[in-house]
Amino acid sequence: MTDRYAVFGHPLGHTKSPFIHTEFARQFGEDLTYEAIEAPVDGFESALRRFIDEGGVGTNVTVPFKLEAFGLADHAKDAARICGAANTLRFVDGRIEADNTDGVGLVRDITQNLGVPLSGARVLFAGAGGATRGAVAPFLAQGAEITIANRTVAKGHEIEALLGDRGPVRTVSYENLSGFFDIVLNSTTLSLTGKAPPLPDTVFEGARLAYDLVYGKGLTPFLAKAEARGAQVADGVGMLVEQAAEAFAWWRGKRPDTAPVIKAMTVPLV
Secondary structure, rough: EOOOOOOOOOOOOOHHHHHHHHHHHHOOOOEEEEEEEOOOOHHHHHHHHHHHHEEEEEEEEEOOOHHHHHOOEEOHHHHHHHHOOEEEEEOOOOOEEEOOOHHHHHHHHHHHHOOOOOOOOEEEEEEOOOHHHHHHHHHHHHEEEEEEOOOOHHHHHHHHHHHHHHOOEEEEOOOOOOOOOOOEOOOOOOHHHHOOOOOOOOHHOOOOOOOOOOOOOOHHHHHHHHHHHHEEEOOOOOHHHHHHHHHHHHHHHOOOOOHHHHHHHOOOOO
């Protein structure tokens, strides 16, 4: 019997998830389908439960439904509990289980694909939203030292309070940001509109890697500034594929080879 998977979101015209998971399934000869379901903004729960009733096995969840997906779960893994949001669900014996694979996907892309170690690295996150919240714990587990820069410092302090017992985390405003970093990440969505977070040029001096979580936009203003200062630059396509691979492995018990999928989806950073 063919297993059925899907991604839920609104809108979904941009989603690459069906392509990614179809490629993963092809690697193993897995008998599954994967579709995009654009649920109404106020109709996620009913659409999800209909999918389950029709035999759905698991789903990915994207904006704006990640918080609601977490709230519907009967059981949530640690990564989802930290974020208060789920991007991956599976359905087992009538129960909804939730995970969030974004953070570990980002770590794998940086350490495995880009070859940049996190142990002892001084890491700067621009932005204190959900992407940063989901990434801090796996970065700390790798031995990184975290600085969060955000316009609203209180949002960063929330992350400190939640995760500060796992390793060094501090928050500053953009105006008070100083120092040098090994890795600088743009976890805001500003690159979608051709803008960049207000980081001083000095944060890129000596940086080994600048990483924009937005993907497919070429050399964004954030990456252009970092490249001009000599940093290696990367966008979020690897994170997208790696978080999908984590979900696939949770569902199927097999971890796919991400390299050919990343290669197929990469947009040159020019």
